[in-house]
Amino acid sequence: MRIDDHPILSFPETDTVTFTYEGKEIAAKKGETIAAALHNEGIIELRRSGDKQRPRGLFCAIGKCSSCLMKVDGVPNVRTCITMASEGMRVEKQNGFPELPREVNDLKPGSIDTAEPDLLVVGGGPAGLKSGLVAAEAGADVIIVDENPFLGGQLIKQTHKFFGSSEQEAGIRGVDIGEELVERVERHKNIKSMTSTSSVGIYEDTVGVYKNMSHFQKINPRKTIIATGATEDMITFPNNDLPGIYGAGGVQTLMNVYGVKPGEKVVMVGAGNVGLIVSYQLLQAGVDVEAIVEIAPRIGGYFVHAAKLRRFGVPILTGHRVLEVEGKERVEKVKVAETNGSGGIVQGSVVDYEVDILALAVGLSPSYKLLGHAGCELQFQPQLGGYVPTRNERMETTVGGLYVAGDAAGIEEATSALLEGTIAGADVGLKIGEGGKAEEDLINDSQEKLSRLRAGPFYRDLRESLKEVGV
């Protein structure tokens, strides 16, 4: 169902494209992904699992997990959450393990294009876009690739106003910061951006990218910045794979990018900032938030985000957890109980919520795979979300010329991603462009701003972990 009246966002009318799903005609808005168009029609089961033929739906909605794989024009394993619907496309539910096509045409020797930019940025979110812009300003020629159909990363989904310092973007909505950044990148003569483009491997002198599922290209950059963001975490409980269970970011993508209402009633798991912010956005999209369930004894996110929800009567159940989800083909009921502090539950505390969505905001893990492939030293730092690369104060990893910025360097905020991107981009500018004093100043200024942001009691553990990885 489409959201037609939103207090912050507007979803303008666009042309329609028609594709078929299992032979049935589906109308999609131009620029909409297959999965979003199917959700709008109420189709949330996208495939069946290999072994037990269990129904599966969308989870992350940004191409990070494999929950939404479908068969498109005969090709299996297509991530329908990041693949745009197009006229005449034939979409089928994928059952079990599909057979891979035998013919691969575009990988013949000599048919591969090569590009040689000064800088390749992998990931077009806040860190990636900012780093590309700063390097381009210093004279570098830059390619930015992102596997999503749009640039902007998660910024373009943030309808709330940012916190932080007024000197930076505080008080401005993430979506507006994102739009401005994307516009500046698209206008810049030194930057070429490639969307719907996955980076599939990184080698000593080249990065392999794959555009639109059909075109392979080699990029041989002088420097590379990895700004691949993060993946949403999952927790264990019976039936945690049912369609209707989404990452909080997945829900956010559906409602704030595509204007598709993800359901009618939701239980949110996790009272960190992501869980609180997305719950509020669900209210704004007209979805009832029945409860926010948090296993810890206290609310992990900012108090003010929690207070906005409480003022609308949304209960925040600290010291509670999800026991299980019930439902035949999709989420129908969520069972929640109070924890007794020693691994069990308080007897008689089980409550059933009849909802059609369970959203999980239970943490994020840095997307470190390309960094690992390149041979960077990685460290496991739970406070930063998982595996993160060792780096110096200018975000360069242990592999020379390879930088990291944003959530891929450790889970923080978009504001810190922008600053890390600035530092990495400025250092690249210094080394290969015509950069000089301006870039040195940018680096010093951004480092100072970062340490001020991280100074409060809220970020004590984060600061300790950052020391370990070299910042």
Next chain:
Amino acid sequence: MKRRKEEIPLWQSKGYLPAERVNLPPGERMLEGPVAVIECPQRIPCDPCEESCPVGAIHMEDINGVPTVDTEKCTGCSICVENCPGLAIFTLDCSMEGGCEVTLPYEFKLPEIGEEVSALNRKGEEVTKARVKKIKTKENSSGDTSTVTIEIPEEYVKEVRNIRRMK
């Protein structure tokens, strides 16, 4: 080493401030005219309230400080209400006969002027009915957030922080 069990304040476990934790402006100040109240008890990195105040009435130690209002300087202009990213500031005005006005940030479908709405407390419970007196839309707001001013009986001025439309 066994760690002593920490007492968790209500606002951290339940998500709302109990009335005694709110730094309300003095009663006589509210009788003089509008004045801001900030319900932001946590040290987080954020400063648009301090920066947006045209008379320098909001003070913070540093960007992670908890903001306080100098109620003598504050003119009740509501610019901080429009600018706070956490929607945590309200203005209270008891200078009129027989009631008080509360100006609150509101990022939902706006009511009409004159409309009767439910006035909710910090837990979202209806405590009284209210009449909408003024609306400032997002477009006219200095901070991209719309505000709604409602009139309520004076005894609820310490409690009412939200509205719900009845239709």
